[in-house]
Amino acid sequence: MSDLRELYQEIIIDHNRQPRNFYEMEDATQKIDGFNPLCGDRITIYLKVENGIVEKASFKGTGCAISIASASMMTDSLLGKTIQQVEAVFEKFHQLITAAKKPETTDELGKLNVLGGVRNYPSRIKCATLAWHAMHAALNQESDTVTTE
């Protein structure tokens, strides 16, 4: 039980119930669909990047609590950041979720740290990283669809 409490912290439940930046962006410069077939999470990420800075970030879609909360918190965390800063956060977040051992310093991730509990639930890792992989691919214009498989 204590482990499940670690996974579904209050802030995750809150972001799932009331996702931030949950809208279709008309003037997005980047748009990408992400799909996690393992869980059925489908999320579209919208970004508006101007002069190398993320002016707006939003998402739409359906999925489990972890995927929605992660996308919601991610879009919040990207606002006003340069592409380089975004890439740095992406790397750090990826480490937080997937590294066998929790990274020493994750202070710069702020509230994103609450998603760190996912590391103990391998089947949920792709839920937590779906939005991030989609965002990463969108910024690097790798494709217009990302799946976690």
Ligand code: ZN
């Ligand atoms: Zn999921």
